[in-house]
Amino acid sequence: MDMDQLKRQAAARALEEVRDGMQLGLGTGSTAKHFVELLGERVRAGLKVIGVPTSEATRADATRCGVPLTTLDEIDHLDITVDGADEIDPELNLIKGGGGALLREKIVAAASDRMIVIADESKWVQTLGRFPLPVEVIPFGLGATRRAIEKAFAQCGVSGQMAVRKAKDGHVFVTDGGHWIVDAQLERIADPPGLAGALSTIPGVVEHGLFIGLASSAVLAGGEGIRVIERRKPKGD
Numbered sequence: 001m002d003m004d005q006l007k008r009q010a011a012a013r014a015l016e017e018v019r020d021g022m023q024l025g026l027g028t029g030s031t032a033k034h035f036v037e038l039l040g041e042r043v044r045a046g047l048k049v050i051g052v053p054t055s056e057a058t059r060a061d062a063t064r065c066g067v068p069l070t071t072l073d074e075i076d077h078l079d080i081t082v083d084g085a086d087e088i089d090p091e092l093n094l095i096k097g098g099g100g101a102l103l104r105e106k107i108v109a110a111a112s113d114r115m116i117v118i119a120d121e122s123k124w125v126q127t128l129g130r131f132p133l134p135v136e137v138i139p140f141g142l143g144a145t146r147r148a149i150e151k152a153f154a155q156c157g158v159s160g161q162m163a164v165r166k167a168k169d170g171h172v173f174v175t176d177g178g179h180w181i182v183d184a185q186l187e188r189i190a191d192p193p194g195l196a197g198a199l200s201t202i203p204g205v206v207e208h209g210l211f212i213g214l215a216s217s218a219v220l221a222g223g224e225g226i227r228v229i230e231r232r233k234p235k236g237d
């Protein structure tokens with residue numbers, strides 16, 4: 001079975017959690033896109049749900065698939081967010097933002113009662129960090145922000161090359177929020193909550209790709225079948 005089929009299987013398993021009347025956060029990326037497509041099939045068959053997209057790309061996909069959309073200004077909470085991830089550790093800490101949607105993804109996940117992460121098994125790691133950590137930054141004062149990020153890394157015992165993300169056309173990648181992303185090659189993040197806290201205090205950092213205490217469960221699809229891992233601690237701890 002190829003990777004794309006595994007992603008679709010994980011998406012299909014998460015869809016089993018969706019009930020009539022639910023308000024859903026719709027993630028971004030190639031795995032979340034399968035969820036949006038499968039959800040669209042159910043909507044066309046009569047399921048009543050409403051979604052909040054985490055990116056302009058997902059907004060376009062959801063619209064194409066016939067999934068009705070709203071915003072977090074119109075509704076006061078979401079029942080479930082279903083989203084992909086770049087890395088998932090056994091505490092269900094995540095690295096996200098490979099597609100650049102981390103800011104909206106984190107806002108939407110935090111507004112949800114439950115976040116279900118869907119992925120193929122390759123995203124499961126013992127320690128986060130092999131995937132470059134995306135840090136969303138304000139272009140103004142980037143030199144100072146980079147130095148502050150390096151200091152935060154040193155305080156947390158990590159180091160690595162940082163690079164401003166480029167789009168395929170060679171220009172700087174700009175997020176849906178109009179910001180830039182610095183990708184940090186850290187290899188091994190021993191204390192994800194500590195690093196998340198340190199990055200959050202830097203003024204030029206808008207958000208970072210460490211999702212701590214947000215995922216309620218992970219649905220991992222692999223050659224041997226599907227594994228569902230539930231978070232041990234309650235959400236927010």
Ligand SMILES: O=C[C@H](O)[C@H](O)[C@H](O)COP(=O)(O)O
Nearest residue numbers: 029030031084097099100101
């Ligand atoms: O910004 C993008 C998101 O965080 C994605 O959910 C993440 O990069 C995983 O994407 P994919 O399912 O394509 O591997």
